[in-house]
């Protein structure tokens with residue numbers, strides 16, 4: 001049995017190793033601890049160990065769990081990493097500091113309207129359907145130039161691109177493609193890499209890795 005602090009330390013050192021191997025500054029990589037389906041008792045050791053960024057994939061679950069934790073730890077940044085329905089935009093804008101799943105015009109409109117109402121504009125990552133998969137969220141690559149212009153014209157700060165490679169195949173080429181799209185379009189942030197592949201993602205330029213199970217399970 002390993003505890004959360006030890007697993008966290010191992011992940012952090014693996015991020016540092018991967019960044020250095022790619023001649024990158026490890027300080028340019030943010031670890032987002034994905035806490036979906038984890039309770040406050042499981043989350044607390046990570047806060048104690050200094051994790052500042054947390055990710056959730058459902059608005060309702062985040063709304064139940066985080067307001068209390070954040071009232072005690074106000075510097076925590078909360079990230080929305082899951083699919084977001086436009087009718088949840090208002091709640092999402094109130095709750096989250098960063099939204100990683102902006103992938104369509106209707107959602108952009110919903111977030112802008114909600115942000116103007118709340119006078120609060122979360123940073124956004126544009127999620128790209130990097131493997132052109134039918135059921136997966138994310139914007140088609142071909143739509144990226146026009147959509148990025150629309151986001152840049154909006155009051156939502158554009159943080160970068162996000163993607164989830166197809167399951168069961170080598171993720172490296174997809175990470176490299178997302179990095180190339182970001183370069184081509186002058187976008188800085190790259191939200192890519194999860195428990196099974198964050199080291200590869202860091203070597204290929206990830207600025208944010210979203211790690212869940214590797215923090216909580218041996």
Ligand SMILES: *Cc1c(COP(=O)(O)O)cnc(C)c1O
Nearest residue numbers: 034057081194195210211212213
């Ligand atoms: C659950 C989830 C993660 C974390 O996945 P793990 O394999 O548990 O690390 C990352 N990104 C998204 C979008 C997720 O839904």
